Amino acid sequence: MIEKAVNPRFEDYLFNWNETYQFLVGGYGSSKSYHTALKIILKLLCEKRTALVVREVFDTHRDSTFALFEDIIEELELGHAVKAVSSPMQLRFANGSRIMFKGMDNPAKLKSIHHISLIWIEECSEVKYEGFKELIGRLRHPELSLHMICTTNPVGTSNWTYRHFFRDEQKKRFVLDDHTLYEKGTVVKGDTYYHHSTACDNLFLLKSYIKQLDSLRQYDPDLYRIARKGQFGVNGIRVFPQFQVMEHTEVTERIAAIRRPLFRTGMDFGFEESYNAVIRLAVDPDKKELYIFWEYYKNKMTDDQTAEELQELADKKELIKADSAEPKSIQYFRRQGFCMVAAKKFPGSRLQYTKKLKRFKHIYCSDSCQNTIRELQNLTYAKNKNGVLSEDEFSIDPHTLSAIWYALDDYDAADLKDSSQKRTRPNRERGR
Template identity: 25%
Template sequence: MKIKLSNVVAPSFKEVHNDLKRDGHTHYWLSGGRGSTKSSFIAIELILGIMKDPQANAVVLRKVKDTLKESVFDQLVWAIDVLGVEQYWHIPDAKLVITYIPTGQQIRFRGADKPKKIKSMKFARGYCKYIWYEELDEFTGMEEVRMINQSLMRGGKKFTVFYSYNPPQSSNNWVNTEKLLTRPDRLVHHSNYLSVNPKWLGDQFIVEAEHLKATKPKAYEHEYLGNVTGTGGEVFDNVTIRPITDDEIQTFEHIKRGLDFGYAVDPLAYGVMHYDRKKKRLYIFHELYKVGLSNKAAFDHIKIENTNNDMVYADSAEPKSIHELRQYGLKVVGVKKGPDSVEYGIKFLQSLEAIIIDDTRCPNTANEFLTYELEKDANGNFKAKFPDKNNHAIDMVRYALNDEALKFKELKKKKHDPDNPTPEERHTKMVRDLTGGKPQVNEFISW
């Protein structure tokens, strides 16, 4: 019996299916809200892919092994059933493995809580062509995922890796920031239940979704539409990730360079950027970001990049390192800091129209700006102070733009200085005085 895919796959996945057919990408990031059927789609593609390629095997992962049986395992059993190919597959009751009977190809299931079992995996026939990370946001980060991929993506010509997840609420969560980063072999797709045949979901699903939409629209947007609504603790909402070309860099005139020292534990962070004062846009296009780097090695790098030996603005808390770099011939100065320099530096960066970062040239800088978030206290409230961790590139940028931040600070201070009121503030005070403290501004003519 021939199955028409449109009868079992939502139309929102048609382009992804066609891309898979032409081997368009290696990594497929499928995000979505409840009922988006992304996991159903992946399960169907895995079954079809293994039956089509006699060398293909698959490994399906979740963070915790105990969650495999009643999620991805049952999802693949469903796919086998809905495709009408049960007679070709062996599905044991107890063991977490599904076998394609004609060739012995396998789908294996693993929890990332036991990484050694992933590293030692071998197949009797073929190689691990397909990898599926279900509930990707449960994993600790991209480093963990990369280590698993490095272990499994061996011995074959073509690999396909699926990542399925409901986007976490925080825009700074590693999953949400990772998908923004530039990678040509990655396809990013988002879906929600609105593109799915309502009969597949059932009447009660629709009722629950509509009730939440009416009573808690933000929760509905996150849970059912799968949108990143934010927690309110995100520090930078003005970051744009995109390539900055060599031709574009050639047009930059206001180049700034910053340096944050580090060695044993914290990385040394050096960066180069262009600040467009008129448009209030910052372009960051070069970084050096490394732990255990000596000042001499840093100088050797900066000397090659900074051919004209233009001024570098560094952390004044490291006078010894600044002196050493000067001895090598580098023009470097420690920036003026104060008790509120961090606050005003970050607020200045927040005030910009856009902070544009080339994540290929500056991956660590991009990661810091995308994931920097206020911390919460024991009661779940956001702390007022900006956190002093994972901010080495951010500090470097603050130092490079310290003069601009000081101007920003003085302007803010002047606007709210009671001894130096603006004309608008003087007018408001006059109205209050004339009306006994109750301003009736509309009764007076503004000057």
């Protein structure tokens, strides 16, 4: 008989083993890790199981998950039933259960482990998606029910945890609206149990800590969203805050109404990990607005396969500005009848091309261009090791952005502020 005060928000979670997958996301100090460790201990006291606790880096276990288990064992006075072994790092139960600690930085060691019926991935957003799928394959037992628990603080919506458990725009896969989870707190969807928590759910937390989290709102809204509210979103500063998604019919209607539209097409090459990306766009030079109305986005395609799928552009003799780093591909497409030339690339061109795009008052993207939306709508700047923003590095490698860069290679987007100053500047010739 064990008596233990727990946070009411986690009471049902502690004893729920109905679903195979359990995904816990929340803010700092919500006690999701504590209650997960307690949940696993209670389970292994009742059933003889082998559990695996995983983090991306093995060395981080000692001061986090392993120390947490040790604290709970001491707190519940379970030293007679559970023994902590520091080398190799394990918890051994009197009934034959055991908990092993592994890191994904040495996945080879996972292959020798058998009959794993319970896996806890702590800070799962730090684990690579391939590692997560590898762990699913390690979850197997001939008799016992199987369970995988994932705990994490929310990060950007580009992280695999969001794309796997909520929605993946690229694969057009929808599982659950994350805002529904924030509203309800607990949701069961298929064979997955979802749980959301914040610092307010931890009744044992000092009020001074919550006050400290609240202060983040004033100087770091991104961290406030993650740490205090425990919600997914855009991490960092958006590169194109003027980017808007618009229905395709409205995009075409607006382009038709432009007095002197400038049509441009750009192409970025890719094959294995990268993508062949082709973007067709229109510029309203008077209103300084950009319209993206067509995209092509595929990888693992040879040049001849791509040329066949883009034959329409060759038939129209549409000028395509392409990545100059692939002269062989450009020559191939030219021989196939495409009007393709190399775009200019020079030291600092990434930054200059990005600044050119940022000068548009509005960037409207057709809702049919899903890959462009996925890459650009929430694109943020990357930071260097000192935490300083890099204006020509981004959170992902956006292939559609490269295609847009090349498309606008010969377009000079005049700075609006400079243009305004030119209009109000006195005519020096007239004053002579």
